Amino acid sequence: MSAHQNEKRSLSPLLWLLFGAGGMLSALFGPALILITGVLAPTGTGLPQDFLSYDHALALARNPFGKLVALGVISLFFWHGAERIFLTMKDMKAGPAKVLAIMTYGVAAVVTLATFGLLLAIGF
């Protein structure tokens, strides 16, 4: 076995990358997304009543670009939150690091896999 096979490589750069990508994506489009899906569409402000209909939502989730957007937004937003919550709670000494990691990165990983699975199950 060569020496560098024994080196334990840190996951931090990968987690930092996901955190940064989620932070930038949410900084650029987060306010617009919340305004559209959370306020304008449910109240029908400036948008037709059937904007959020089942057929429309399904069409979006079946479109390859729609799938990519859904996976990107949901998973990266979770990874962004996970990094910030994990590091803050660790600094607050809120619990053992392993428990905190499962509650943050673990949740983000499960949600990412579930989103991927659901988007596949919904079909094309």
Place this chain on the structure above:
Amino acid sequence: MNERRPYHRPMPGNWWARPPYRAYTARELSGVAVAAYGGVLFAGLVSLSRGPESWDGYLQFLRSPTSLALHVLLLAAMIFHVITWFQTLPKTMPKMIVGGKHVPAKKITRIATLAAGVASLVLVLVVLGVAR
């Protein structure tokens, strides 16, 4: 025996709730709002995969006063995230040199925040325009 007894500066347990750390805590906790909104969308995807009735239930939630209040709060927190994200940006990126001069951090923050505002505005206008 002479045990080592190094001096530990006292640190109150709630240091994170006190200035100057409070500002950092608030900034980091904006990540909760970002993830929470991801959770709202994830719940929508789960409902969608379960069929029309489940999706209608999700829509009823979105139209409830609770959800509207939640989204107004999430929006405020998200805007706070946008502002603090671009305040941090100059510290996390390599020094930017244009025409042989360093671009001041405040200028980077100003331009990037403005660009993000435009990006969000354009997305809202495109959706409003396409859906019309």
